[in-house]
Amino acid sequence: MARGQAGKSGGLRWSRLAVGAGVLGVALLCDLYLADFVHDSSIRQLFMLAACNVLVASSLNVINGMAGQFSIGHAGFVGLGGYTSAVIASNLHEMLGGGEPTFARSFIVVPVCLLASATLAGIFGFLVGLPSLRLRGDYLAIVTLGFAEIFRLVIATAQAGEDGSPIARALSRLGGQNGYMGIDNQGIPLYAGPFWVFGLAFVLGVVAWRIKFSGWGRALRALREDEIAAAAVGVDPTRYKVTSFVIAAVGAGVAGGLMAIMRDGTPIVNPDNYNFQASFDAITMVILGGSGSVTGAAIGGVFITFSIKAIEQVQATSAVQALRREFESLDLNALRMIVYALVLVLLMVVRPEGLLGERELFQKRRGGRGGSGPDAPRAGAKAEAA
């Protein structure tokens, strides 16, 4: 039996490698040829945005879904990652001699940017995670919101000019309320093509999946279900809570970095991209898909991205534009929040656990790791015989 299992898991490993290589290959092909097939850049942007939002949702899922805490300031980490990558990409681009952002050069620029984004966001994730040791529920939520708003306001209110402390001067170059548009307002060089965006969405999605079903993820879920019982088996709540914040922040930093330097995206990052509405969208993605479910978060991320786009399309139709001339205050984007709120309320009534609950698509056995533990029926039979 043992050999059969080893053979099976060996085969599994190869097929997994093949799937991974296949996905990366497809991402590479997309990078090279997507523009030839999909001529409309706004559609290309939409697909890549969806992949980024999958990252946003699956990172928030680590805190709100797996760890059972409640962060309502995820956009803060996304923004931190976004600004970091935007600034570094612009400077690196300048150092490399400007010109067109080529695919070859992206292998220098994108990793550097994303590493910096991940690190900075991770550090702030640690700082924001610390209060989670003493605060619970709504109090912790307020801390996370506070962080996100402080981040946004510090950038938005930075005054242009070359006086004041070095920090003030550095901040002033970020463009304040108008947003950051690269060096000399040339625009941020958009280095991250579909290869990076789809590839990373896939790889980090797999990482999230592994986290959930690792011993670490199991301890995290245990902590969420019963803190005393978890402590009683030796799970250290402190370490897990803070680490989950760091992991989520790192994921958000990468997502934000990718969005900021995404090919076919806008060459500008703006503090308003990271307001409370963005955090709320991220929460909606997680809740819609099912808190704790990795595939659910991915579905939520894609769905919200497309529905935002759909609402924009409706907004742009001539009928709505005509209506707008009548009623100036008509803003479908604001209506969107109402629609989401209604969807969420409805979901809470009909299916409170979200689309998938905590379950996963493509999941064969729950948490089954081959060969751990005795064969259940046999153990029972043995005990009866004894």
Add this chain to the structure above:
Amino acid sequence: MRVAHPTRASLALADGAPLLELTDVKVSYGGIKALKGVDLRVFPGEIVAMIGANGAGKTTTLKSIMGLVPLAGGAVKLAGRPLAQDTTEQRVAEGISLAPEGRAIFPNLTVLENLELGAYLHRDAKAMKETLEDVTELFPRLGERMKQEGGTLSGGEQQMLAIGRALMARPRLLLLDEPSLGIAPKLVQQIFRAIAEIARSGVTILLVEQNTRIALSTSQRAYVLRTGEIALEGDAKELASNPEIQAAYLGG
């Protein structure tokens, strides 16, 4: 059953010294004094019962041993060593394990995952597999339901799971918080037979119960806790025939 044998915590104990010793332990929740100075000793190999009415402070006593509540005074010692500086995780590693009150299992995790988490602090695969076999032998009902979510078990089965999970840590000292609470009498019998067997394998047990009759018949010594203080202590059989106990806890 081998549950007790290869413990990680090998505690050096002088002959006749208690494994667990509480001296003048005080705990308050805000202004409420839940424990007003509890003295208690558990010797190696014993089953010691602590009985008392609802709200007497039994759960609080166990929490103070696990380091889940801060002490307002007094000391908890394991094998002569004060635990004041130790976190809950360290206490688990040192050989104390708790099956919490109210079958506090992880309802959305499978039975197997629940049990594996019990061995969280020592993930030696071989030792874990052995202990798993011991636990399924002790509670065959669990063995038959490994892939089922904990929350779908019956009350009695959940209690078995809580005890099994506590055993997975291979404790020297097992703390049980009201294992009979809200469970069908037939399963209560089974669970207490298992408790006796666990003790025979060398695990020392502190058993907290409201069900005085079964607690006194399973244990060797017992303490009676009344509003945060030890009111009586002694041999379990003697306490069972004590008129005061009979009137107050055994229904005449």
